[in-house]
Amino acid sequence: MFFASDNTSPVHPKVMEALTAANTGYVSSYGSDPIMETVRQKIRTLFEAPEAAVYLVATGSAANALGLALITDPWQSVFCHRSSHIEEDECGAPEFYIGGGKLCLVEGKDAKMSPEALRNAIEFTGRGGVHNLQRGVVSITNVTEKGAVYSAAEVAELTAIARDYDLPCHMDGARFANAIVASGATPAEMTWKAGIDILSFGGTKNGLMGVEAVVIFDPKLAWEFELRRKRGGHLFSKHRYLSAQMDAYLTDDLWRDLATHANAMGQLLSAGIQKIEGATLLHPTDANMVFAGFPRGAHQKAFAAGANYYFWPFNQNLEGPADETLTARLVASWSTTEQDIEAFLNALN
Amino acid sequence: MFFASDNTSPVHPKVMEALTAANTGYVSSYGSDPIMETVRQKIRTLFEAPEAAVYLVATGSAANALGLALITDPWQSVFCHRSSHIEEDECGAPEFYIGGGKLCLVEGKDAKMSPEALRNAIEFTGRGGVHNLQRGVVSITNVTEKGAVYSAAEVAELTAIARDYDLPCHMDGARFANAIVASGATPAEMTWKAGIDILSFGGTKNGLMGVEAVVIFDPKLAWEFELRRKRGGHLFSKHRYLSAQMDAYLTDDLWRDLATHANAMGQLLSAGIQKIEGATLLHPTDANMVFAGFPRGAHQKAFAAGANYYFWPFNQNLEGPADETLTARLVASWSTTEQDIEAFLNALN
């Protein structure tokens, strides 16, 4: 009954096996390990992008901040949703790596930018010549921070607006696997075919120990990324252990299987919660995250039974009248079991 | 016969076991895992510093750059040896994290700053009031990049100069364990008792997968470090896997045993090389790194037999007259065996 975040889950056994298998003998460091070459080729194949530059870093914030900095000048704006992870949960990492910059906050339901709001924000930015921040990059989070999933067509609609202004596009895919499974799109359809230039392809939340791939569809940017990664302190000497994790993730579609399971558990959880008297969904459960309100009495029972999840927003109080609604976020992961969910739903009732 | 760097060695089996042991169930993320609490206490005990703030990051560059930035203003100089890692091998990470700054290069034998040179450099800096960079931090690398080890007394001599100008002191201890073993000092004697304020306590080169502890002896700096770590993208969500590595490292003095072995192997290697006709040591082999010149013919035999190490400097040519001297760096590690060294020395002769 641990639904606090998918990043509280353990590492998948196949990933641990891959780490053990990689742990023999001496291997060249700093990314020139042979496993990385395999990873590079597998990602290129998966994304139907034979020229793509592929790099591994250990955290999602590093992946996003380095990727954004690669295509954003310090005097430019990044257009993103007000509730995006880069705005809310990275303590200014994008601005640090960009060397200034400004996140221009775009509205939209379920943490998805609305096309109209995006166009208005771009139009407004840069209206005053040298006096304003300049138009920079569009950054799309998929799965969104509210658990919604953009279809490939919805992504393409946003990137088309960006193209009207010659702006590059970034995707924060910390939960990219969940988005792929939920949308039915292929990785290529969801990214470069939909106008994405750089992707953070998350692994940590979906069964890895700590690896995210940065996929850069324009290989001309590769060398600068390497310099930025090194300078940020994100180039691992014993890089083979990042490679091994990602290799396991890519083998036999492990990434997809884990996300498929996590999403299914999310649906189960969502369906069960909706049956609680007085329950409402705050956002659609498109993938593995459930945002719901239900009576405090049910929350009290859940916590008493040992459930673990966050109120959303945080500042709500478990103490109080039992019939008032409290809102919460519950996240399923690759390791969530049906038994977990059953136990949780039983506890609520 | 793989002596290219200690970071090409694998992860020690006890560390792999610790990772496996940590891989059960759900655990709070972002550093609030229970293993981290154990690590914190063990490091405080080891360093006889019950108030010290302790953090884990995954790379040495991150540890150094974050630690330095914590005590260096953007308009200040960091005094370090011309051959220090922060000057030569971090692609400007310190300047990036400091937000400017300047590394003021100090001379000295075997990559150890000479007290006179340090005092002169400090004296010269800041002579012109607002026009110059200001005096900032003294950063000492121990083991040095040339394989020499400062004694605790030598460290204290440098930090005493810093104190004359009210400057804080940083130690890059990527090979701190090797320095402790070589010097015979305790961790406390080598650090806060010798005037060090912040230490990068390396693990990666000495048997871990990718963990360095930042030990901050003044706990008032703790919160700012947390913000800087997060903002740099260096806060791991699945932090327990960093903690588990460091916990294994600290258990039963594994860190010390591995460094003791690596240093012993370094001595063996150094002694063997010195027996080669025409061989000379460029720097004393204080720990696990050997810098030596010997005839090209011997190098040719070594490489032909499969040895792996770097010419130092890089730009030397294996092809050429057999009796010319080529200089090289050879690094032993926790996993180097006597057999490796014997095989290597046999190949040379």
Next chain:
Amino acid sequence: MFFASDNTSPVHPKVMEALTAANTGYVSSYGSDPIMETVRQKIRTLFEAPEAAVYLVATGSAANALGLALITDPWQSVFCHRSSHIEEDECGAPEFYIGGGKLCLVEGKDAKMSPEALRNAIEFTGRGGVHNLQRGVVSITNVTEKGAVYSAAEVAELTAIARDYDLPCHMDGARFANAIVASGATPAEMTWKAGIDILSFGGTKNGLMGVEAVVIFDPKLAWEFELRRKRGGHLFSKHRYLSAQMDAYLTDDLWRDLATHANAMGQLLSAGIQKIEGATLLHPTDANMVFAGFPRGAHQKAFAAGANYYFWPFNQNLEGPADETLTARLVASWSTTEQDIEAFLNALN
């Protein structure tokens, strides 16, 4: 009929005289000129702040960005109005000097932050510990970018909220003189007595050639400001020419007289425009800036007669039906004459 901006006006004759008077012989450079000592004392007297640190820079963006950077950490938010100059018209100078940071945009009528919106913004920021930007500084623009003036009491209401969270407060006073005249407050009442820690005291828009004073009420910050000013390239070698301008400004209350005139001209202009059939004020004319809508036909007549001002927003078209309303900003300055305004109003009708 030149109402484009107060910064299109010339330099007041007394200021030119002061520059000429200062132009004799050799004088110590970089701020150690004797006139600067006079300026410092005059500002301390004017602000009833005998300890205040006082510095001169040449642009408003430099004054704001340096002042903000002095009290904002790179991982902190600056709370300011969505229409503030630091957000809209400095091309990211605050973020550049802060080294990151984030402007957190607060709503409110007439570009004045509403106390509720400010409190909500502060409360929301920093809710998630290390993951969010931290609460930083409150920056108040007076006169606002929409021509409204905060009373000293209104300023104090905002700074009281800041104090609830231990946040320092900055005032962008590019048109501080106009605000003082309009509000009737003394400089001390409007600043440190109302909770302001750092003020940009503008001169350029009010008759100087290019000088703004930065008044820092806590003198402990003085030296760091000097370093930041130098490092930003804003320390003038021939500083006496900045001092001379500011000295003239402070002599016999020139700053006040010029602002009194500019505000009176603003009132006259506003009153005249309101008499146009179909005219409406978008914001109150508290000082020297008029924001008004009136029929395109009147605009056409004005431009035909040689008037010069900006549509606000810019992207409106002079061509089209005569009875549609177009909105504009018109700014009076120290050099605006009644004849200018009469001629303009006559042209409209």
Next chain:
Amino acid sequence: MFFASDNTSPVHPKVMEALTAANTGYVSSYGSDPIMETVRQKIRTLFEAPEAAVYLVATGSAANALGLALITDPWQSVFCHRSSHIEEDECGAPEFYIGGGKLCLVEGKDAKMSPEALRNAIEFTGRGGVHNLQRGVVSITNVTEKGAVYSAAEVAELTAIARDYDLPCHMDGARFANAIVASGATPAEMTWKAGIDILSFGGTKNGLMGVEAVVIFDPKLAWEFELRRKRGGHLFSKHRYLSAQMDAYLTDDLWRDLATHANAMGQLLSAGIQKIEGATLLHPTDANMVFAGFPRGAHQKAFAAGANYYFWPFNQNLEGPADETLTARLVASWSTTEQDIEAFLNALN
């Protein structure tokens, strides 16, 4: 007898006249004043560079830092002399504007980089791939900080080395006029014809109030410069007063006449000093700066008579045995008179 620096001299009367002449009526702000258009054309003509982008800023540090940042990535090195102004006297402004970077210090006599030392420094930098700072820009100071002048041929020799590595070249010409007069080269010969890409063309030290032109020979860089200037707070609203100064400077070769005079006064001063018993020149007096050692007794007489100049280095003591040598820097300027020098030399004897 004021030889402390050329920046302690006043503004030339023709420049004051030009400021007065510019002070009529309303003029478009932020660089769109008509005088700037004249300035741009005059500089293009003077430099035989019809496409050059030309901008004005108010300080030499701003000119250098903005110019360097335009062509230096944050992970690159700027190769400059150890005694250059950007290294010694800008409090890290280049690193601030570059966003990191590193000044790689090159040796050479009289503060002129020696070609060999430059080539070695470039060769050494970037030897280690992603681990090192990368090769960036060569920055040449002419007149040097020790008063020497590079000939156009000497500049070309350095830039040819830069071209071997595809590096752009910057010239800090705070005393460019003095260098032109001393070398006999034309402005074009000294800059783009000799391989310079960006020039700081100083005016402040040579009779202006505070204006330096940045001349960018590749106009493709123009827009980015404008953004950087604005973001640095260096775009003046009442820009016409910068333009007017520079326009006067360029009219009837005022810049050249003033530098010719200053250099002649430098020669006179140098010749006179050399006649003092025991005097030695530390560096050749190529332009308007004299570096000399002479007995303390003569210094004592000079200061007693009211002379004003700096010991060089600063930390020398006027008190002591009269026959010991103290070294000093004396700078002549456009306003230095023969009488000044005579009086000074008389005082010494």
